[in-house]
Amino acid sequence: MSDVLVIDDDPPLVRALVINLKAHGYTVRAAGTGAGGLRLAAERPPDVVVLDLGLPDLDGTEVIAGLRGWTDVPILVLSAREHSREKVAALDAGADDYVVKPFGMDELLARLRAALRRGSAQPDEPTVVTDDFTVDLAAGRVSAGGTDVRLTPTEWRLLEVLARNHGRVVDHRRLLLDVWGPAYQDQTNYLRVFMATLRRKLEPDPAHPRHLLTEPGRGYRFEI
């Protein structure tokens, strides 16, 4: 799961944090000094940093600046200081959130989840490559022999469903549901028509497809 770096010089608090974070499935590393924290972060970039101000060696904003120099990792600041000037300074230095001690552990965990949610908000969509053509799911494009292939919207949606499930047989019903909607679950002839055009556009020998395969009586399968 997610990798949390705790930078704090208060041993009891660090212990409590580590125990609670590990109990929730996080991987935790801890440093007692600002310099140590920066070193750990440089070794392996964490997914989120929990930073206590009031470290013995460095000022909080210095640690933040040291991290912000090379990473956008979310930084959650802990502090006993209520003064808003401290908060403003930390936030403007690049911190993402500021929690005043004492705090509830569930609140901290919730703020951590919020910070992580922001940091990792991109579902990666791979590109599916065969010998004869390439399907770029993120870009929404298909190319064969170096040039783009023009697909109509329906052709694309059909190919997309198959490509996302490549290697598996996709049901007639599933395909019709995903491409045309629930009212078309019996129109298997649609599949025949559009599979034909896809093969014409993508397969070197449309009559003997190598990638867009028919599974008689069941559905179709995209094979790489």
Next chain:
Amino acid sequence: MSDVLVIDDDPPLVRALVINLKAHGYTVRAAGTGAGGLRLAAERPPDVVVLDLGLPDLDGTEVIAGLRGWTDVPILVLSAREHSREKVAALDAGADDYVVKPFGMDELLARLRAALRRGSAQPDEPTVVTDDFTVDLAAGRVSAGGTDVRLTPTEWRLLEVLARNHGRVVDHRRLLLDVWGPAYQDQTNYLRVFMATLRRKLEPDPAHPRHLLTEPGRGYRFEI
């Protein structure tokens, strides 16, 4: 500058917020109810939302859910309730930050800056360059043939979404959502009109665009 949407039913507080935010150069809109806030957000997507819990009509998490259904805009929650259960619920519903009343205005402004900083953190190239024109995403400017091109706000927002996703097909729905808001998801004619003006201003031969391409039935694509 940035567009802030305040959703709060406490008139004195709203007044204070509006005055302070405007004094710092923000554009501010305010709503006294959750439904009104959602409506304003739908009319024109704000850059950040300041949301008071304890609204007369909707629960705070409902408002958050209503926004999160279509946008990733940062949400900063205000609340008089200290209870951590409230905080956890709001943060897990999708809020980005949680400030307990009473709060200092400078702290709120700092948290707002932090939220905006995150929201606009575009990791990739700040300028997109084609053979015929240059889009400077950081500066918000476009130039063709060495001179600046004047774009209207809507034209710019449309071009910005396309440029940030250059090389990819961007859905009709996504474009309408990001530029006009969720109330306009079906107004594809807006896209036609504004794509035409963009092409007239940027393409050497608007009738045969080289960069602002149509993907029939799906959307548009910015190609370098």
Next chain:
DNA sequence: GGACGGCGTCAAGAACCCGTCAAGGACGGC
């Protein structure tokens, strides 16, 4: 061997999408 169901192919009309233009209206600046 024949009937049958599943599949691929083809073609034609309908439906839809896109680019274009222009008029009306909202908004803000002077």
Next chain:
DNA sequence: GCCGTCCTTGACGGGTTCTTGACGCCGTCC
């Protein structure tokens, strides 16, 4: 209050895409 800019809205023609039905092939099952 006037003027200019910008956004909204409707209409139209041309082109593309989807739908639909018919036909033939092939394998399987009776």
